[in-house]
Amino acid sequence: GTALVAIQWSHRIGALVVAAIAGTLAWRLWRSTARRPWGIWLGLSLTAQIALGIANVLLFLPLHLAVAHNLGAAVLLAVVLALNIALATGEADGIPASNTPAPARPAAGTRGNGR
Numbered sequence: 014g015t016a017l018v019a020i021q022w023s024h025r026i027g028a029l030v031v032a033a034i035a036g037t038l039a040w041r042l043w044r045s046t047a048r049r050p051w052g053i054w055l056g057l058s059l060t061a062q063i064a065l066g067i068a069n070v071l072l073f074l075p076l077h078l079a080v081a082h083n084l085g086a087a088v089l090l091a092v093v094l095a096l097n098i099a100l101a102t103g104e105a106d107g108i109p110a111s112n113t114p115a116p117a118r119p120a121a122g123t124r125g126n127g128r
Contacts (some may be wrong), residue, residue, distance in 0.1 A: 028066060035059045035093070042096075047106045051096050058089045 036059060043052030062085040069078045099105035 028063075032059065032063060035089070051099065051105055054092050055096060058085070058092045061085055062089050 035055060039052045039056035039059060041052070042048040042055060045052070062082070065078060065082040065085050069075075069082055072078060096105065102108075
């Protein structure tokens with residue numbers, strides 16, 4: 014009854030907020046050459062999740078679509094978590110994840126012993 018309607022409307026409002034934030038992030042990532050793949054992954058997973066949510070409403074929540082929508086939420090979460098890690102480590106910008114500096118190269122004309 015009333016509680017189910019409230020839950021459904023809460024879900025829709027939450028989905029709009031998430032779609033606005035994640036959609037804006039996907040667009041900003043897509044505009045960056047180094048981060049474009051992340052924008053594509055985020056945009057595709059968000060679009061699929063929205064499409065599954067709409068299909069669930071229009072088709073009166075068939076079980077297979079409800080399960081797919083839950084799986085889509087897990088995929089979207091995984092993409093956001095992987096993006097968060099990539100941004101934190103610099104990998105989203107093409108910077109190696111290692112914090113260890115690369116070994117110094119010997120100067121031209123030397124054998125690495127400074128002579």
